[in-house]
Amino acid sequence: MAKSELFIFKTNSLSNDQYLLKLNRTDSCLEVYSKVSNSKLNEYYSIRPDFDSSEYTMFEKADSMPCLFGGEKSPTPYGVFQVEKVSDSEYVSGYRPGYDAVKFFGYIVIFEDYFIHSDMYEESVEDYRNASSISTNDTFTSGCIRISQKSLDKLLSLIPVGTTVIL
Structure with a gap:
């Protein structure tokens, strides 16, 4: 190995x-x-x-x-940060072009409005397991780091507030 x-x-x-x-x-x-x-x-x-x-x-x-991360028009910041918040709750965001609001399930805040989160769904979705993601074909994000729901669930169980993040 x-x-x-x-x-x-x-x-x-x-x-x-x-x-x-x-x-x-x-x-x-x-x-x-x-x-x-x-x-x-x-x-x-x-x-x-x-x-x-x-x-x-x-x-x-x-x-x-x-993962996916920010593109040229909305890059993911460079730097060393500490995790500010960890939540397994749903979150409604207005950063998706073409949508008034979108939702993701669970997140880690790494800097201001920059999160680690999973795929995005229409705001009306109650359970991501029974819905289609609206972000499946994306090649970049609006600055956040996007990972699979399975990976996010694993991180939510491991990573406490204060953990260092190198971007």
Whole structure:
């Protein structure tokens, strides 16, 4: 099995995070990293035996979810953010061209009006399992990160408020 990616941070506010999210714009996926023991460092890099890694926090890639993100006219921002809100409730948005309002089921707020969410449905939809998405053929978003409902449900069970997100 090939080694996955490792992120190393100087210990600070990230030291309490169990997860890290990263938008991989090249591969169009949202990557999930989980905190790992500092002993992982030696699996990736040649480090001198007396190196003290206690001042560092390690995250190793645990999952990768295909996603869409903002296009040229409405890009997804670049930066390092913390998750502001996590909700499994439905959300009604007015950002869909051609619709007064649309709905998605569950979301993670990463910066102001920039969310991680699933496909969008007409506002009248009560249950996405019995409805057709209106966003299936999209090639970009209005700036949010869009993943499958299954992937979103997984994130909603893992990611707490305060988790670091690299966009």
